[in-house]
Amino acid sequence: MTTNTDVPSPLQEPAIAEILASDSALDLLLARLKHSVKACDEFANYLKRKQNYEENYARDVKRAVTSCKSSIKSNTSISKGSFVESLDKIISFDDRILVDVRSPYSKALEKMQDELTSVSATFVRLRKQLKEEGHKREKEVQDAINQAEKSKNRYYSLCNDLERLRQSDQSQKKITLQGRKTGSQQEEELVRKINAADQDYNAKANASQKLKNELVNTHRPRISKKLQDLILELDTALQLQLQKYAAYNESFVVGLGNQVAPLGANHSSMATVAASVNPEQNLYNYLKGSRVEKKHYFVPVEYKKHPLFKSEPPAQFRVPATPSVSNNVSKLDPPLATTNNSVSQPVGSPSFMPVPEPPISSPVNYSTLDPTRSPALSVSPSPAGLAGPRPISTEMRNNSSSITNPTTPAYSGLLFGQPIESLPHDEEMVPLFVKKCINLIETYGSNSEGIYRSSPNKLKLEEIKYAIDQDPSDLSILDPPDPSNVSDDYVYMIASLLKVFFAELPDPLLTKEQSGNFFKAGQIEDAATMHIQLHRIVFELPDANYFTLRDLLFHFIHLSQIPRVRMSVKNLSIVWFNNLLVNEYTTRDELAVQQRVVEELINAAPEIFNPKED
Known part of the structure; x- marks a missing residue:
């Protein structure tokens, strides 16, 4: 079978040849090459973004896999045929997918992006060279034509002067700097000038024609050919990259399928593992392998008559064979236990039994709070009428009965002062407490002037701080008692809680490790x-810090755009910088640098985090 190689290229059509020979050829080809370069850049940018998404996904899944497998091994006994065993194997699928499929795919995307970036830079440079050369050649022709046009105009002007002179009165004399000249003398002088102008006109016209012929016959075809070759070469390269991208995606999908449902016998499929759970057999294995103990406190007391008494006791003192409930009340009732609240209740009684509330009238001890990190706590209580926090539940007091005064901050809670990554959080590791506070402030604080600058009632602030610190999972504690009538003091209290949270982090949100780098950046x-x-x-911050900082900065931007709040970006940075950065800088100039860091972080947040995409 033969292949017809004589099929003409569509670029060889007469109409195309006419366009390439026209004066617009250079501009058309340069614009077309620019379109291909832009497409190359867009493709490279897309691959870079997708590769970043793959890396972030792999990192998050890896952390989830590690955490779950560690929890399974430390808290559960894995036995054959159990759900836990299948869960461990199912999670291992994700681990293998990350190593065997997603990691190679991510590296392939990164390599493609580097190649496309290099190709784009090369073709930008080559296009610039041809553009400069083409414009230079065209400018030479344009300049030559302009010179010839000027020479032509001078020649024709002198000829017109001669014609007018010949039609005028020849007896009149013309007064010049050299004296009076007759008509014949004037005509002789004009003829001499016309001859010189004619020679100059002829020379420049020929020169312009010569340059135009060189442009049309030599330079323009050569430059056009190079531009055509560059366009075809770049588009062919982009086509090959598209084919590679398609092949990588096919391999990626096939790799995922081969991991979940392998073709070979390297491991079982995910469906087989999920179906391998045998609850009855697993329970049987568990019970069969368990160690059975005989507990002495379940051995009934055998009645034995004291040797002192020989005869049978009266019938009313005999222990019946099947004791009734009424005869054993004293045995079933356990002894009373005294709690730290000085209230007696039976051991093992339900946790919801009423317990007197601890007093809250004693003065508040603020010795554990850092006034420099939380300036909002140093202002006197606001006027009455506060829509205060919900009261502390009885159950929570029972769980924390060792603390007799909720206003005393000398306790170890579960929220304040804990590492940010260890707190209950969403899928992006942003603490739920932070998201709740931001949502409450933005919902109810649009008319509250001076948020983060004003202070609430100190006693109520410490009460709600104590409550949420004992049970961070119950965020409803923070809700206003009456959502239809929320006071400014309530908003200030939630805002102060949020500031105290960041102020008491063991490692600041912007971390001690990056403190020096932030300070150097603030001096630029x-x-x-x-x-x-x-x-x-x-970008180098840990995930929890990174995404929490993102939500906090966009919260600041939102507040700064509400006129009634009257908190500019600068105001917010002044109030907040001590709560986000380490306190190792103390001079006025150093504190000004730290304040500027927070201010510029707020201004640059849309550039850093791309909120529309998030």
Whole structure:
């Protein structure tokens, strides 16, 4: 079978050849090459973003896999045929997918992106060279034509002067700097000038024609050919990259399928593992392998008559064979236990039995709070009328009965002062407490002037702080008692709680490790350069810090755009910088640098985090 190689290229059509020979050829080809370069850049940018998404996904899944498998091994006894065994194997599928499928796919995307970036830079440079050369050649022709046009105009002007002179009165004399000249003398001088102008006109016209012929016959075809070759070469390269991308995606999907339902015998399929659970057999194995103990406190007391008494006791003192409930009340009732609240209740009684509330009238001890990290706590209580927090539940007091005064902060809670990554959080590791506070402030604080700058009632603040610190999972404690009538003091209390939370973190949100880098960035005078440096530093923060900082900064931006709140970006940075950064800098200039860091983080947040995509 033969292949017809004589099929003409569509680019060889006469109409195309006419376009390439026209004066518009250079501009058309340069614009077309620019479109291909832009497409290359867009493709590279897409691959970079997708590769970042793959890396973030792999990192998050890896953490989830590690956490779940560690929890399974430490808290559960894995036995054959159990749900826990199948769960462990199912989770291992994700681990293998990350190593065998997603990691190679991510590296392939990264390599493609590097190749496309390099190709784009090369073709941008080549296009610039041809553009400069083409414009230079065209400008030479344009300049030559302009010179010839000027020479032509001068020649024709002198000829017109000669014609007018010949039609005028020849007896009149013309007064010049050299004296009076007759008509014949004037005509002789004009003829001499016309001859010189004619020679110049002829020379420049020929020169312009020569340059135009060189442009049309030599330079323009050569440059057009190079531009055509570059366009075809770049588009062919992009086509190959598209084919590679399609092949990588096919391999990715096939790899996922082979991991979940393998073709070979390297391991069982996910469906087989999920169906391998045998609850009855697993329970049988568990019970069969368990160690049975005989507990002495379940051995009944055998009645034995004291040797002192020889005869049978009266019938009313005999222990019946099957004791009734009424005869054993004293045995079933356990002894009373005294709690730390000085209230007697039976041991093992339900936790919801009423217990007197601890007093809250004693003065508040603020010795454990840092006034420099939480300036909102140093202002006197606001006027009466506060829509205060919900009271502490009885159950929570029972669970924390060792603390007799909720207003005394000398206790170890579960929220304040704990590492941010260890707190209950959403899928992006943002603490649920932080999201709740931000939502409450933005919902009810649009008319509250000076949020984060005003202080609430100290006693109520410590009461609600104590309550949420004992049970961070019950965020309803923070809700206003009457959502239809929320006071400013309630908003200030939630805002102060949020500030205290960040102030008491063992490692600040912007971390001790990055403290020096943030300080150096804050000393950069140019704001654009500083934003680039802050972007790099923020990217290095741990996940919990990174995403929490994102939500907090966009919260600040939201507040700064509400006129009634009267909190500008600068105001917010002044109030907050001590709660987000380490307190190792003390001079006025150093504190000003830290304040500027927070201010510029707020300004640069849309550049750093891309809120629309998130």
